[in-house]
Amino acid sequence: DTEVTQTPKHLVMGMTNKKSLKCEQHMGHRAMYWYKQKAKKPPELMFVYSYEKLSINESVPSRFSPECPNSSLLNLHLHALQPEDSALYLCASSRQDSNTEAFFGQGTRLTVV
């Protein structure tokens, strides 16, 4: 099983809403990632969790709040977003060694109105 599952696939939210993106993997990977991708741009790293602890925060605004409840789950809580936050949000996971690929979920297409 090399699957990373993200829900929802699409999300439209207002600037005052609170919503959450969810990600799940059962590959035993201890590194999990959130990426943001705008059209025609590469994925941009937001957060990295290592063994359920936040290890990297790439200066992401506090309106994005990650959470890793256990080794299989990763959430991204959203609050007071701006229209420019509209993007494809990708979750990925990998083993924690250099010779390992990252597996991506299908992404959540987020639109902030």
Place this chain on the structure above:
Amino acid sequence: QKEVEQNSGPLSVPEGAIASLNCTYSDRGSQSFFWYRQYSGKSPELIMFIYSNGDKEDGRFTAQLNKASQYVSLLIRDSQPSDSATYLCAVVASGGSYIPTFGRGTSLIVHP
């Protein structure tokens, strides 16, 4: 700043031709190299990885790595219209890292 450079393209090739996609990286100690394919609006899908100098073949795909020149490439033989996508090069740097750094991607168009 560890950088991964790709020409954004688009690279346009006729059906049946060989498509050659290139990537350079700045960290000489980089260890692992990955090629992802991304269709428009979809998530990246791993198609090849390479760790050692030389060539690695998988079906119609060949990855080539030259660590001395800090260069990795992807060749797609017998290109098909279904290969039209953005190809992302990803590199894991030295120093115990496991986090990939992505290039900007090269858009490939295979026309019938």
